[in-house]
Amino acid sequence: MSERRSTLLAALRQAVGAAQVLTHDDPGADLSAWEQDWRQRAHGRALAVVRPGSTAEVAEVVRACAAAGVSIVPQGGNTGLVVGSVPDDSGTQVVLSLTRLNAVRGLDAANLTLTVEAGCVLQTLQEHARQAGFLLPLSLAAEGSCTIGGNLATNAGGTQVVRYGNARDLCLGLEVVTAQGEVWSGLSGLRKDNTGYDLRDLFVGSEGTLGIITAATLKLFPQPAATLTAWAAVPSLQAAVDLLGLAQQRLAAGLTGFEVMGQFALSLVARHMPQLRVPLWQDTPYCVLLENSDSEGEDHARAQFEGLLEAAMEQGLVSDAVVAESIAQAQGLWHIRESIPLAQAQEGLNIKHDISLPVSRIPAFCDEADALLQREIPGVRLVNFGHLGDGNLHYNVQAPEGEDAKKFLAGQETLVNTLVFDAVARYHGSISAEHGVGSLKAGHLPHYKDPVALGLMRAIKQALDPQQTMNPGRVLVSP
Numbered sequence: 279m280s281e282r283r284s285t286l287l288a289a290l291r292q293a294v295g296a297a298q299v300l301t302h303d304d305p306g307a308d309l310s311a312w313e314q315d316w317r318q319r320a321h322g323r324a325l326a327v328v329r330p331g332s333t334a335e336v337a338e339v340v341r342a343c344a345a346a347g348v349s350i351v352p353q354g355g356n357t358g359l360v361v362g363s364v365p366d367d368s369g370t371q372v373v374l375s376l377t378r379l380n381a382v383r384g385l386d387a388a389n390l391t392l393t394v395e396a397g398c399v400l401q402t403l404q405e406h407a408r409q410a411g412f413l414l415p416l417s418l419a420a421e422g423s424c425t426i427g428g429n430l431a432t433n434a435g436g437t438q439v440v441r442y443g444n445a446r447d448l449c450l451g452l453e454v455v456t457a458q459g460e461v462w463s464g465l466s467g468l469r470k471d472n473t474g475y476d477l478r479d480l481f482v483g484s485e486g487t488l489g490i491i492t493a494a495t496l497k498l499f500p501q502p503a504a505t506l507t508a509w510a511a512v513p514s515l516q517a518a519v520d521l522l523g524l525a526q527q528r529l530a531a532g533l534t535g536f537e538v539m540g541q542f543a544l545s546l547v548a549r550h551m552p553q554l555r556v557p558l559w560q561d562t563p564y565c566v567l568l569e570n571s572d573s574e575g576e577d578h579a580r581a582q583f584e585g586l587l588e589a590a591m592e593q594g595l596v597s598d599a600v601v602a603e604s605i606a607q608a609q610g611l612w613h614i615r616e617s618i619p620l621a622q623a624q625e626g627l628n629i630k631h632d633i634s635l636p637v638s639r640i641p642a643f644c645d646e647a648d649a650l651l652q653r654e655i656p657g658v659r660l661v662n663f664g665h666l667g668d669g670n671l672h673y674n675v676q677a678p679e680g681e682d683a684k685k686f687l688a689g690q691e692t693l694v695n696t697l698v699f700d701a702v703a704r705y706h707g708s709i710s711a712e713h714g715v716g717s718l719k720a721g722h723l724p725h726y727k728d729p730v731a732l733g734l735m736r737a738i739k740q741a742l743d744p745q746q747t748m749n750p751g752r753v754l755v756s757p
């Protein structure tokens with residue numbers, strides 16, 4: 279063991295206790311849970327996994343790594359989809375796991391805020407808020423494992439963005455350990471604070487490249503009196519966009535979810551999870567899942583929903599629809615939507631795109647991108663679904679039926695990404711809507727991000743992390 283490494287390990291053990299520093303030298307060591315990403319796109323090798331239990335310990339770990347010139351990969355629930363939370367394979371990076379920072383520091387009912395530590399699991403926080411009579415609206419399929427620190431570091435989106443915004447919009451303040459190991463205590467519950475640059479917005483979405491988020495103050499909302507879910511078959515993507523406009527007009531702030539699912543995406547759920555009984559998918563190119571959250575009550579919500587669906591049918595925007603009769607039925611419909619990524623994984627490896635576009639341009643984009651892909655790779659299968667209400671599509675590409683998925687990925691991923699991302703650029707969209715950049719998309723940013731914006735980002739990185747030890751190779755690659 280090199281002297282530098284053993285000095286660092288001794289400092290880390292001193293900082294957090296020997297039991298919270300895991301290395302490959304430990305008897306029976308298996309660090310794969312921290313070294314393997316969720317999509318199995320990368321398996322790294324850590325110098326050590328360190329699990330501090332407090333902000334002060336995080337700061338000490340960061341100072342020890344900075345002194346040794348060793349880089350840090352922050353990790354929450356490790357559910358990220360762009361390879362941002364696992365180490366590279368050099369064996370020289372420290373994984374800093376935040377999961378032991380899992381205390382709720384306080385709920386301010388009058389201020390409608392919840393202050394929590396970064397390692398709290400999102401679902402635990404939703405439940406905490408619910409038991410106190412409030413709503414924490416951030417919601418995504420990984421909520422049983424992802425942490426609020428990871429959600430903020432990636433500016434996660436999810437299913438309620440159409441009404442409540444992304445993680446950024448739900449965050450009023452942060453506590454951050456800087457790359458130098460200082461603690462910035464910015465846990466403000468203020469909705470107005472114009473005292474200069476917004477540091478909170480700088481760290482939200484920075485994917486661990488500027489500092490470590492150790493705690494956050496989040497916005498809470500009143501619980502809706504009733505929440506209803508409907509599932510509608512629509513004759514085209516344009517009809518889905520028009521239905522969104524109608525739903526926004528009629529339900530206003532009551533519209534809390536608007537998801538679109540292509541027929542092939544639903545056919546994969548039907549094929550791989552036959553127990554789920556997918557409704558209305560066989561005779562329609564797209565289905566839409568709508569959620570209406572109402573402050574008056576169930577009768578009001580149902581009348582509004584039925585009025586909306588009747589009007590949509592009269593206008594030819596919906597060919598058939600069901601409104602869930604119970605909470606269990608509503609959960610079942612959401613479960614089908616959230617099972618698409620898993621069904622897709624069971625079908626085989628695929629090329630994922632998490633893109634956003636102006637909602638109005640989505641039908642034309644899909645027509646163009648579908649045709650381009652079919653022309654270049656005949657028989658290619660498109661798993662198109664996503665948060666249409668936010669202009670966010672998961673426009674994923676699966677090998678033609680019967681073709682080896684690994685071979686397809688190796689041979690076609692570059693071409694597919696270029697075709698899709700170039701089309702996104704032509705339609706003034708973004709190549710990352712809600713998943714972030716990580717290392718998977720870092721190489722694409724120089725081609726698709728405004729050069730002035732990229733220059734400003736590099737300047738910020740240099741100013742805040744001059745040693746380049748905070749999650750290097752993520753978001754920004756060397757020029």
Ligand SMILES: Cc1cc2nc3c(=O)[nH]c(=O)nc-3n(C[C@H](O)[C@H](O)[C@H](O)COP(=O)(O)OP(=O)(O)OC[C@H]3O[C@@H](n4cnc5c(N)ncnc54)[C@H](O)[C@@H]3O)c2cc1C
Pocket residue numbers: 316351352353354355356357358359362363376396417418419420423424425426427428429430431432433434435436437485486487489490491492619712713716749752
């Ligand atoms: C089934 C499934 C469904 C998903 N659905 C959605 C969805 O609908 N919307 C969506 O936006 N995402 C979705 N995701 C992606 C993922 O869940 C989110 O990106 C989530 O926010 C990551 O949280 P995490 O705690 O797992 O973070 P990790 O995966 O551990 O980390 C993600 C990034 O944040 C950094 N990081 C983590 N914690 C901290 C911290 N405390 N301080 C600084 N940096 C940190 C890491 O270094 C890494 O770069 C989904 C993932 C899965 C597996």
